[in-house]
Amino acid sequence: MCFYYGYNEFLMDKLLQLFTVSEAVEFFEANEVARPVTIRTNTLKTRRRDLAQALINRGVNLDPIGKWTKVGLTIFDSPVPIGATPEYMAGHYMIQAASSFLPVMSLAPQENEKVLDMSAAPGGKTTYCSALMKNTGLVVANDANKEREKALVANIHRLGISNTIVCNYDGREFPKVMGGFDRVLLDAPCSGTGVISKDASVKVNKSQDDINMLTHLQKELILSAIDSANADSATGGYIVYSTCSVTIDEDEAVVNYALSKRPNVKLVSTGLDFGAKGFTSFRGQSFHSSLNLTRRFYPHAHNMDGFFVAKFKKLSNKIQNAENQFVVPTGSGAKTKQKKKSVSK
Template sequence: MADDSPEAPARALERAGKLKKQQQQEDVAVDVAALEEEDDRDDPQRVWARVQSNLEELTHLAQKRREGATRSRASIIEELAADLSSYYEFLRELVDLFLTIFSPHECVEFLDASVKPRPVVARCNTLKARRKDVAAALVKRGCTVEPLAAWSKVGLKINRSDVPVGATPEYLAGWYMLQSAASQCPVLALDPKPGERILELCAAPGGKSSYCAQLMKNQGVLIANDLKRDRHKATTANLHRLGVKIAAVVCQDGRAFPGVMGGFDRVLLDAPCTGLGVCARDPSIQGSRTVEDVKKIAHLQKELLLAAIDSCDAKKAGVVVYSTCSVSVEENEAVVQYALDKRSVKIVPSEALDFARPGFLRCGSRRFHPSMANARRFYPHTHNMDGFFVCKLRVLGKKDKKRKSRD
């Protein structure tokens, strides 16, 4: 029976209000529960537990399938990549990129090592002091040091320091340069000799150029080029502090450098890159670099590498060393393969770097020249060094391959 009393509309409004309030409370309860579930899922301990569980499942995937497991490898990798992106705070697309380079287990090791700091390394400047004298001076100032590694005659690893090692009297006097272990390796591959003409195409802030001068015993000609003029102050200051007397600092676009001067015996190109191997030094890389950045920088790297080759003296079978502080194949093997296709060059071994891993001959659907095994890769999780790539090329001729074939 209908309620026709005067109070009926008021009671109806009251009931509607109560129902609306009850619905809002239920919605809030659902939202809170969903947020709690999401927070629980993103809890670092639970994320890490899932990572370990997925790695274990991948290890025994064939056995688990025989036991009736229904999860595919692709679905496991999908969840693993999402969890690694969350746990290590890398962009998801970077984690996907790393999973094309490393196995799932090694990818976790790489990411874990990439967010941890590398050792502080001093490269002793033999133009001014011997390594044992530098070590003795640093020990007197409260540092704990040890030789870097068997492959380095000038490196010192500084394990502990009571003073700023970049401001000691010995540092200011040019006895040593703070330079990571990995960044010394391209110069060892280049192996510059006294009396030669050497070019570093992207030289700022001068660490590798000064090491070249050191190995050249301050005899010969060294051109330290860099496009960015505001970085030349640091290059000039370092070369002066370290006692380098054979260097000229030049500001040119590296891509056009063969039109400026050429005929070099050896050229070092430590190319601009995404820095995916040095995330410990610049954590912003983890959340800012994208796969699109990798593709864009690879185009510039190819142009620079061709310019480096064209700057060599082909008659003397000049040497070019290409290096990056990235681990991506697109910036490394793919760039070198492009140079192999465009110029008369060959990859030669870098005997001083035999301790490193070889370059890739394949990655996914891509295939590279068999000599790419002579390139060298460095990783934080295997060498306790920055992620780096080094490849040594010998120039056989100067002309473009396609043009040469038409001639």
């Protein structure tokens, strides 16, 4: 199978642990076929029906993505480049993978909220947040990679977004920079095992060392995301963690780690009514029972990139640490303070 599908032994082994052999073959076959091109209607400028009609008039063959989204269109065939139409230039839509609609739908940002997108470039999720918020409130679009931010800024301008600040920080430092967010979105850097159809190099260039390095970063980022949210928010206090990976190490294991390190959060329903439930146990590992609230999406089952979505609700801005001290993280909008707690023997 390594030879036939072109995977290295490490990744083949990982995927065969995750799926039955027959399902693994379906997964591998799905990765050999390009996912459909999908676009998201920019509701700040137009309606999906009007956009679809305008593109059909240009000879574009399209359909709504599915019942789960009211803004997505699948492009089957187009006589003109879909990234060069007058409608595209005017900011009526964003070329965006269907799977990347999901974390924003789960986050469900509300008007006049303060929202952080921790890893924002090239801006599909950021601009979707702004559209759902109807250009009200504030979206802080952060990305650690300055080069990638050029596309982010360009898309914000093209789509007519006016409620967004772009910044360039390491996400792990974010609570010290700014906190008190109503909602935080972390679409974490990952191995890309869900997007092999877009990047076939993933088949051979990943090793256990790569996964270990990525999971370490993901764990630091998810704690930072949690600490940046404000539990006292009248409307929010939610954090969404997502990856375009299907490995347990980067998904359930990272979320389980966050639950163990931050007892002031709990998992809640993602609000997505399709997708496979997350694992609560895997090859001898046991995870928190609430991990069945997370959602997994697969190319062979849902005709979109492999994806993972988890949603947290922050219950308190205080964390009880190992020394039995209550600490208020600097990002939660309150000053740091420590209070001794008596321990009964």
